[in-house]
Amino acid sequence: MDINRIPIEIRILGVLMEKQMTTPDYYPMSLNALILGCNQKSNRDPVMELSETEVLDALQQLRNDHLVWQVRTAGSRVSKYEHNMKEVAEFSIQETAVLCELMLRGPQTLGELRARCARMFEFHGTAEVEHIIGKLMDPQRGIYVKELPRQPGRKEPRFAHLLGDIDPEEDLLPTDRGESADTSYPEPSGKNRVVPGREQTERLNDIQQRITGLETMVERISKLEKTITALQEEFVAFKRQFE
Known part of the structure:
Protein backbone atom coordinates (compact mmCIF):
# COMPACT_ATOMS: atom_id res chain seq x y z
CA MET A 1 0.00 0.00 0.00
CA ASP A 2 1.28 3.45 -0.91
CA ILE A 3 1.19 5.65 2.19
CA ASN A 4 1.86 9.37 2.38
CA ASP A 45 10.67 15.48 17.96
CA PRO A 46 9.25 17.87 17.04
CA VAL A 47 7.15 18.60 20.11
CA MET A 48 3.59 19.34 19.05
CA GLU A 49 0.65 21.12 20.62
CA LEU A 50 -2.38 19.61 18.91
CA SER A 51 -5.97 20.47 19.74
CA GLU A 52 -8.76 17.94 20.14
CA THR A 53 -10.28 19.11 16.85
CA GLU A 54 -7.01 18.61 14.97
CA VAL A 55 -6.58 15.10 16.36
CA LEU A 56 -10.20 14.16 15.62
CA ASP A 57 -9.90 15.41 12.03
CA ALA A 58 -6.70 13.40 11.52
CA LEU A 59 -8.27 10.32 13.11
CA GLN A 60 -11.22 10.56 10.76
CA GLN A 61 -8.92 10.64 7.74
CA LEU A 62 -6.94 7.67 9.06
CA ARG A 63 -10.18 5.78 9.66
CA ASN A 64 -11.33 6.57 6.13
CA ASP A 65 -8.10 5.03 4.84
CA HIS A 66 -8.43 2.00 7.18
CA LEU A 67 -5.22 2.84 9.05
CA VAL A 68 -7.00 3.36 12.39
CA TRP A 69 -10.01 1.62 13.91
CA GLN A 70 -12.43 3.07 16.44
CA VAL A 71 -13.35 0.33 18.90
CA ARG A 72 -15.40 -0.25 22.04
CA THR A 73 -13.84 -2.50 24.65
CA ALA A 74 -15.94 -4.67 26.96
CA GLY A 75 -17.25 -2.72 29.93
CA SER A 76 -15.99 0.62 28.62
CA ARG A 77 -18.18 3.63 27.89
CA VAL A 78 -15.38 5.45 26.07
CA SER A 79 -14.53 4.94 22.40
CA LYS A 80 -10.92 3.97 21.84
CA TYR A 81 -8.55 3.81 18.90
CA GLU A 82 -6.08 1.26 17.57
CA HIS A 83 -3.79 1.36 14.56
CA ASN A 84 -4.04 -0.91 11.55
CA MET A 85 -0.51 -0.71 10.16
CA LYS A 86 -1.05 -4.21 8.78
CA GLU A 87 -2.85 -2.36 6.01
CA VAL A 88 0.58 -1.04 4.99
CA ALA A 89 2.64 -4.20 5.50
CA GLU A 90 3.20 -7.09 7.91
CA PHE A 91 5.93 -5.54 10.03
CA SER A 92 7.87 -7.60 12.57
CA ILE A 93 8.28 -6.43 16.17
CA GLN A 94 11.78 -5.18 15.37
CA GLU A 95 10.61 -3.33 12.26
CA THR A 96 7.69 -1.80 14.14
CA ALA A 97 10.00 -0.54 16.89
CA VAL A 98 12.36 1.12 14.39
CA LEU A 99 9.55 2.67 12.36
CA CYS A 100 7.83 3.89 15.51
CA GLU A 101 10.96 5.69 16.72
CA LEU A 102 11.51 7.31 13.34
CA MET A 103 7.87 8.43 13.26
CA LEU A 104 8.02 9.91 16.76
CA ARG A 105 11.52 11.45 16.74
CA GLY A 106 12.47 11.98 13.12
CA PRO A 107 15.81 11.08 11.46
CA GLN A 108 18.25 9.14 13.67
CA THR A 109 21.51 7.22 13.52
CA LEU A 110 21.81 3.48 14.07
CA GLY A 111 23.17 4.08 17.56
CA GLU A 112 20.32 6.39 18.48
CA LEU A 113 17.77 3.89 17.21
CA ARG A 114 19.33 1.06 19.17
CA ALA A 115 19.20 3.04 22.43
CA ARG A 116 15.74 4.53 21.94
CA CYS A 117 14.07 1.35 20.72
CA ALA A 118 15.02 -0.45 23.95
CA ARG A 119 11.66 0.34 25.57
CA MET A 120 9.93 -1.56 22.74
CA PHE A 121 12.57 -4.06 21.61
CA GLU A 122 16.13 -4.48 22.82
CA PHE A 123 18.61 -4.79 19.98
CA HIS A 124 21.94 -6.45 20.79
CA GLY A 125 23.96 -4.10 18.61
CA THR A 126 23.85 -1.57 15.80
CA ALA A 127 24.47 -4.36 13.28
CA GLU A 128 21.08 -5.81 14.19
CA VAL A 129 19.45 -2.41 13.75
CA GLU A 130 21.19 -2.02 10.39
CA HIS A 131 19.81 -5.41 9.32
CA ILE A 132 16.26 -4.29 10.15
CA ILE A 133 16.82 -1.00 8.32
CA GLY A 134 17.89 -3.04 5.30
CA LYS A 135 14.64 -5.02 5.40
CA LEU A 136 12.67 -1.77 5.54
CA MET A 137 14.53 -0.60 2.42
CA ASP A 138 13.85 -3.72 0.34
CA PRO A 139 12.35 -2.63 -3.02
CA GLN A 140 10.65 -5.99 -3.55
CA ARG A 141 8.74 -5.65 -0.32
CA GLY A 142 8.35 -1.88 -0.12
CA ILE A 143 10.68 0.97 0.80
CA TYR A 144 9.66 2.52 4.12
CA VAL A 145 13.01 3.98 5.23
CA LYS A 146 15.80 5.83 3.46
CA GLU A 147 19.32 6.94 4.32
CA LEU A 148 19.76 10.70 4.41
CA PRO A 149 22.76 12.56 3.00
CA ARG A 150 25.51 12.67 5.61
CA GLN A 151 25.75 16.02 7.37
CA PRO A 152 29.05 17.93 7.41
CA GLY A 153 31.17 16.99 10.42
CA ARG A 154 29.12 13.91 11.26
CA LYS A 155 30.48 10.40 10.79
CA GLU A 156 27.31 8.35 11.15
CA PRO A 157 24.53 8.43 8.57
CA ARG A 158 20.96 9.04 9.65
CA PHE A 159 17.81 7.30 8.52
CA ALA A 160 14.26 8.60 8.06
CA HIS A 161 10.88 6.99 7.45
CA LEU A 162 9.09 7.39 4.13
CA LEU A 163 5.52 7.34 5.44
CA GLY A 164 5.13 11.02 4.64
CA ASP A 165 6.89 13.90 2.96
CA ILE A 166 10.20 14.73 4.64
CA ASP A 167 12.74 17.40 3.92
CA PRO A 168 16.25 16.54 5.17
CA GLU A 169 16.97 20.27 5.39
CA GLU A 170 14.35 20.62 8.13
CA ASP A 171 16.50 18.58 10.50
CA LEU A 172 19.66 20.62 9.96
CA LEU A 173 20.87 23.25 12.37
CA PRO A 174 21.19 26.79 10.97
CA THR A 175 24.99 26.42 10.87
CA ASP A 176 24.62 23.17 8.90
CA ARG A 177 22.69 25.13 6.27
CA GLY A 178 25.44 27.71 6.06
CA GLU A 179 23.29 30.28 7.87
CA SER A 180 24.02 32.26 11.00
CA ALA A 181 22.87 30.72 14.24
CA ASP A 182 20.59 33.66 15.05
CA THR A 183 18.61 33.40 11.81
CA SER A 184 14.93 33.88 12.56
CA TYR A 185 12.29 31.53 11.20
CA PRO A 186 8.55 32.03 10.96
CA GLU A 187 6.67 30.19 13.67
CA PRO A 188 4.82 27.13 12.33
CA SER A 189 1.08 27.13 12.69
CA GLY A 190 -1.91 24.88 12.14
CA LYS A 191 -1.24 21.20 11.66
CA ASN A 192 2.54 21.58 11.83
CA ARG A 193 2.59 23.83 14.90
CA VAL A 194 5.29 22.83 17.39
CA VAL A 195 6.33 23.97 20.83
CA PRO A 196 10.03 24.89 20.91
CA GLY A 197 10.60 24.14 24.61
CA ARG A 198 10.69 20.79 26.43
CA GLU A 199 9.50 22.00 29.83
CA GLN A 200 7.00 20.36 32.16
CA THR A 201 7.78 16.87 30.84
CA GLU A 202 7.31 15.17 34.18
CA ARG A 203 4.07 17.02 34.86
CA LEU A 204 2.60 16.08 31.49
CA ASN A 205 3.56 12.43 31.90
CA ASP A 206 2.03 12.44 35.38
CA ILE A 207 -1.22 13.86 34.01
CA GLN A 208 -1.25 11.22 31.29
CA GLN A 209 -0.80 8.45 33.84
CA ARG A 210 -3.59 9.88 36.01
CA ILE A 211 -6.00 10.05 33.09
CA THR A 212 -5.17 6.48 32.12
CA GLY A 213 -5.74 5.42 35.72
CA LEU A 214 -9.09 7.22 35.83
CA GLU A 215 -10.18 5.55 32.60
CA THR A 216 -9.28 2.16 34.07
CA MET A 217 -11.25 3.02 37.21
CA VAL A 218 -14.30 3.99 35.13
CA GLU A 219 -14.15 0.65 33.33
CA ARG A 220 -13.96 -1.20 36.66
CA ILE A 221 -16.91 0.77 38.04
CA SER A 222 -18.91 -0.08 34.93
CA LYS A 223 -18.18 -3.78 35.44
CA LEU A 224 -19.16 -3.53 39.11
CA GLU A 225 -22.45 -1.87 38.17
CA LYS A 226 -23.24 -4.75 35.84
CA THR A 227 -22.36 -7.27 38.55
CA ILE A 228 -24.56 -5.48 41.10
CA THR A 229 -27.46 -5.37 38.63
CA ALA A 230 -27.12 -9.10 37.98
CA LEU A 231 -27.05 -9.85 41.73
CA GLN A 232 -30.14 -7.71 42.27
CA GLU A 233 -31.99 -9.60 39.57
CA GLU A 234 -30.96 -12.93 41.13
CA PHE A 235 -32.12 -11.73 44.55
CA VAL A 236 -35.51 -10.65 43.18
CA ALA A 237 -35.95 -14.01 41.45
CA PHE A 238 -34.96 -15.86 44.64
CA LYS A 239 -37.35 -13.76 46.75
CA ARG A 240 -40.28 -14.52 44.45
CA GLN A 241 -39.95 -18.21 45.27
CA PHE A 242 -41.23 -17.50 48.79
CA GLU A 243 -44.05 -15.12 47.92
Whole structure:
Protein backbone atom coordinates (compact mmCIF):
# COMPACT_ATOMS: atom_id res chain seq x y z
CA MET A 1 0.00 0.00 0.00
CA ASP A 2 1.28 3.45 -0.91
CA ILE A 3 1.19 5.65 2.19
CA ASN A 4 1.86 9.37 2.38
CA ARG A 5 0.57 10.93 5.58
CA ILE A 6 0.75 14.44 7.02
CA PRO A 7 2.74 15.05 10.25
CA ILE A 8 -0.27 14.85 12.58
CA GLU A 9 -1.35 11.50 11.15
CA ILE A 10 2.20 10.14 11.44
CA ARG A 11 2.33 11.29 15.07
CA ILE A 12 -1.00 9.57 15.85
CA LEU A 13 0.09 6.30 14.24
CA GLY A 14 3.43 6.45 16.05
CA VAL A 15 1.78 7.02 19.43
CA LEU A 16 -0.64 4.12 18.91
CA MET A 17 2.22 1.81 17.89
CA GLU A 18 4.28 2.94 20.88
CA LYS A 19 1.46 2.38 23.37
CA GLN A 20 0.69 -1.08 21.99
CA MET A 21 4.29 -2.17 22.52
CA THR A 22 5.19 -0.39 25.77
CA THR A 23 1.95 -0.51 27.79
CA PRO A 24 -0.42 -3.02 26.15
CA ASP A 25 -2.73 -2.96 29.20
CA TYR A 26 -3.71 0.61 28.24
CA TYR A 27 -4.19 -0.11 24.55
CA PRO A 28 -6.36 0.68 22.55
CA MET A 29 -6.19 4.37 23.53
CA SER A 30 -8.93 6.83 24.41
CA LEU A 31 -9.04 10.20 22.68
CA ASN A 32 -7.72 12.02 25.76
CA ALA A 33 -4.82 9.62 26.20
CA LEU A 34 -4.01 9.86 22.50
CA ILE A 35 -3.93 13.67 22.58
CA LEU A 36 -1.61 13.61 25.58
CA GLY A 37 0.61 11.06 23.86
CA CYS A 38 0.82 13.25 20.76
CA ASN A 39 1.67 16.37 22.76
CA GLN A 40 4.03 14.94 25.37
CA LYS A 41 7.45 16.55 25.61
CA SER A 42 9.58 13.43 26.09
CA ASN A 43 10.41 11.01 23.25
CA ARG A 44 8.99 13.41 20.66
CA ASP A 45 10.67 15.48 17.96
CA PRO A 46 9.25 17.87 17.04
CA VAL A 47 7.15 18.60 20.11
CA MET A 48 3.59 19.34 19.05
CA GLU A 49 0.65 21.12 20.62
CA LEU A 50 -2.38 19.61 18.91
CA SER A 51 -5.97 20.47 19.74
CA GLU A 52 -8.76 17.94 20.14
CA THR A 53 -10.28 19.11 16.85
CA GLU A 54 -7.01 18.61 14.97
CA VAL A 55 -6.58 15.10 16.36
CA LEU A 56 -10.20 14.16 15.62
CA ASP A 57 -9.90 15.41 12.03
CA ALA A 58 -6.70 13.40 11.52
CA LEU A 59 -8.27 10.32 13.11
CA GLN A 60 -11.22 10.56 10.76
CA GLN A 61 -8.92 10.64 7.74
CA LEU A 62 -6.94 7.67 9.06
CA ARG A 63 -10.18 5.78 9.66
CA ASN A 64 -11.33 6.57 6.13
CA ASP A 65 -8.10 5.03 4.84
CA HIS A 66 -8.43 2.00 7.18
CA LEU A 67 -5.22 2.84 9.05
CA VAL A 68 -7.00 3.36 12.39
CA TRP A 69 -10.01 1.62 13.91
CA GLN A 70 -12.43 3.07 16.44
CA VAL A 71 -13.35 0.33 18.90
CA ARG A 72 -15.40 -0.25 22.04
CA THR A 73 -13.84 -2.50 24.65
CA ALA A 74 -15.94 -4.67 26.96
CA GLY A 75 -17.25 -2.72 29.93
CA SER A 76 -15.99 0.62 28.62
CA ARG A 77 -18.18 3.63 27.89
CA VAL A 78 -15.38 5.45 26.07
CA SER A 79 -14.53 4.94 22.40
CA LYS A 80 -10.92 3.97 21.84
CA TYR A 81 -8.55 3.81 18.90
CA GLU A 82 -6.08 1.26 17.57
CA HIS A 83 -3.79 1.36 14.56
CA ASN A 84 -4.04 -0.91 11.55
CA MET A 85 -0.51 -0.71 10.16
CA LYS A 86 -1.05 -4.21 8.78
CA GLU A 87 -2.85 -2.36 6.01
CA VAL A 88 0.58 -1.04 4.99
CA ALA A 89 2.64 -4.20 5.50
CA GLU A 90 3.20 -7.09 7.91
CA PHE A 91 5.93 -5.54 10.03
CA SER A 92 7.87 -7.60 12.57
CA ILE A 93 8.28 -6.43 16.17
CA GLN A 94 11.78 -5.18 15.37
CA GLU A 95 10.61 -3.33 12.26
CA THR A 96 7.69 -1.80 14.14
CA ALA A 97 10.00 -0.54 16.89
CA VAL A 98 12.36 1.12 14.39
CA LEU A 99 9.55 2.67 12.36
CA CYS A 100 7.83 3.89 15.51
CA GLU A 101 10.96 5.69 16.72
CA LEU A 102 11.51 7.31 13.34
CA MET A 103 7.87 8.43 13.26
CA LEU A 104 8.02 9.91 16.76
CA ARG A 105 11.52 11.45 16.74
CA GLY A 106 12.47 11.98 13.12
CA PRO A 107 15.81 11.08 11.46
CA GLN A 108 18.25 9.14 13.67
CA THR A 109 21.51 7.22 13.52
CA LEU A 110 21.81 3.48 14.07
CA GLY A 111 23.17 4.08 17.56
CA GLU A 112 20.32 6.39 18.48
CA LEU A 113 17.77 3.89 17.21
CA ARG A 114 19.33 1.06 19.17
CA ALA A 115 19.20 3.04 22.43
CA ARG A 116 15.74 4.53 21.94
CA CYS A 117 14.07 1.35 20.72
CA ALA A 118 15.02 -0.45 23.95
CA ARG A 119 11.66 0.34 25.57
CA MET A 120 9.93 -1.56 22.74
CA PHE A 121 12.57 -4.06 21.61
CA GLU A 122 16.13 -4.48 22.82
CA PHE A 123 18.61 -4.79 19.98
CA HIS A 124 21.94 -6.45 20.79
CA GLY A 125 23.96 -4.10 18.61
CA THR A 126 23.85 -1.57 15.80
CA ALA A 127 24.47 -4.36 13.28
CA GLU A 128 21.08 -5.81 14.19
CA VAL A 129 19.45 -2.41 13.75
CA GLU A 130 21.19 -2.02 10.39
CA HIS A 131 19.81 -5.41 9.32
CA ILE A 132 16.26 -4.29 10.15
CA ILE A 133 16.82 -1.00 8.32
CA GLY A 134 17.89 -3.04 5.30
CA LYS A 135 14.64 -5.02 5.40
CA LEU A 136 12.67 -1.77 5.54
CA MET A 137 14.53 -0.60 2.42
CA ASP A 138 13.85 -3.72 0.34
CA PRO A 139 12.35 -2.63 -3.02
CA GLN A 140 10.65 -5.99 -3.55
CA ARG A 141 8.74 -5.65 -0.32
CA GLY A 142 8.35 -1.88 -0.12
CA ILE A 143 10.68 0.97 0.80
CA TYR A 144 9.66 2.52 4.12
CA VAL A 145 13.01 3.98 5.23
CA LYS A 146 15.80 5.83 3.46
CA GLU A 147 19.32 6.94 4.32
CA LEU A 148 19.76 10.70 4.41
CA PRO A 149 22.76 12.56 3.00
CA ARG A 150 25.51 12.67 5.61
CA GLN A 151 25.75 16.02 7.37
CA PRO A 152 29.05 17.93 7.41
CA GLY A 153 31.17 16.99 10.42
CA ARG A 154 29.12 13.91 11.26
CA LYS A 155 30.48 10.40 10.79
CA GLU A 156 27.31 8.35 11.15
CA PRO A 157 24.53 8.43 8.57
CA ARG A 158 20.96 9.04 9.65
CA PHE A 159 17.81 7.30 8.52
CA ALA A 160 14.26 8.60 8.06
CA HIS A 161 10.88 6.99 7.45
CA LEU A 162 9.09 7.39 4.13
CA LEU A 163 5.52 7.34 5.44
CA GLY A 164 5.13 11.02 4.64
CA ASP A 165 6.89 13.90 2.96
CA ILE A 166 10.20 14.73 4.64
CA ASP A 167 12.74 17.40 3.92
CA PRO A 168 16.25 16.54 5.17
CA GLU A 169 16.97 20.27 5.39
CA GLU A 170 14.35 20.62 8.13
CA ASP A 171 16.50 18.58 10.50
CA LEU A 172 19.66 20.62 9.96
CA LEU A 173 20.87 23.25 12.37
CA PRO A 174 21.19 26.79 10.97
CA THR A 175 24.99 26.42 10.87
CA ASP A 176 24.62 23.17 8.90
CA ARG A 177 22.69 25.13 6.27
CA GLY A 178 25.44 27.71 6.06
CA GLU A 179 23.29 30.28 7.87
CA SER A 180 24.02 32.26 11.00
CA ALA A 181 22.87 30.72 14.24
CA ASP A 182 20.59 33.66 15.05
CA THR A 183 18.61 33.40 11.81
CA SER A 184 14.93 33.88 12.56
CA TYR A 185 12.29 31.53 11.20
CA PRO A 186 8.55 32.03 10.96
CA GLU A 187 6.67 30.19 13.67
CA PRO A 188 4.82 27.13 12.33
CA SER A 189 1.08 27.13 12.69
CA GLY A 190 -1.91 24.88 12.14
CA LYS A 191 -1.24 21.20 11.66
CA ASN A 192 2.54 21.58 11.83
CA ARG A 193 2.59 23.83 14.90
CA VAL A 194 5.29 22.83 17.39
CA VAL A 195 6.33 23.97 20.83
CA PRO A 196 10.03 24.89 20.91
CA GLY A 197 10.60 24.14 24.61
CA ARG A 198 10.69 20.79 26.43
CA GLU A 199 9.50 22.00 29.83
CA GLN A 200 7.00 20.36 32.16
CA THR A 201 7.78 16.87 30.84
CA GLU A 202 7.31 15.17 34.18
CA ARG A 203 4.07 17.02 34.86
CA LEU A 204 2.60 16.08 31.49
CA ASN A 205 3.56 12.43 31.90
CA ASP A 206 2.03 12.44 35.38
CA ILE A 207 -1.22 13.86 34.01
CA GLN A 208 -1.25 11.22 31.29
CA GLN A 209 -0.80 8.45 33.84
CA ARG A 210 -3.59 9.88 36.01
CA ILE A 211 -6.00 10.05 33.09
CA THR A 212 -5.17 6.48 32.12
CA GLY A 213 -5.74 5.42 35.72
CA LEU A 214 -9.09 7.22 35.83
CA GLU A 215 -10.18 5.55 32.60
CA THR A 216 -9.28 2.16 34.07
CA MET A 217 -11.25 3.02 37.21
CA VAL A 218 -14.30 3.99 35.13
CA GLU A 219 -14.15 0.65 33.33
CA ARG A 220 -13.96 -1.20 36.66
CA ILE A 221 -16.91 0.77 38.04
CA SER A 222 -18.91 -0.08 34.93
CA LYS A 223 -18.18 -3.78 35.44
CA LEU A 224 -19.16 -3.53 39.11
CA GLU A 225 -22.45 -1.87 38.17
CA LYS A 226 -23.24 -4.75 35.84
CA THR A 227 -22.36 -7.27 38.55
CA ILE A 228 -24.56 -5.48 41.10
CA THR A 229 -27.46 -5.37 38.63
CA ALA A 230 -27.12 -9.10 37.98
CA LEU A 231 -27.05 -9.85 41.73
CA GLN A 232 -30.14 -7.71 42.27
CA GLU A 233 -31.99 -9.60 39.57
CA GLU A 234 -30.96 -12.93 41.13
CA PHE A 235 -32.12 -11.73 44.55
CA VAL A 236 -35.51 -10.65 43.18
CA ALA A 237 -35.95 -14.01 41.45
CA PHE A 238 -34.96 -15.86 44.64
CA LYS A 239 -37.35 -13.76 46.75
CA ARG A 240 -40.28 -14.52 44.45
CA GLN A 241 -39.95 -18.21 45.27
CA PHE A 242 -41.23 -17.50 48.79
CA GLU A 243 -44.05 -15.12 47.92
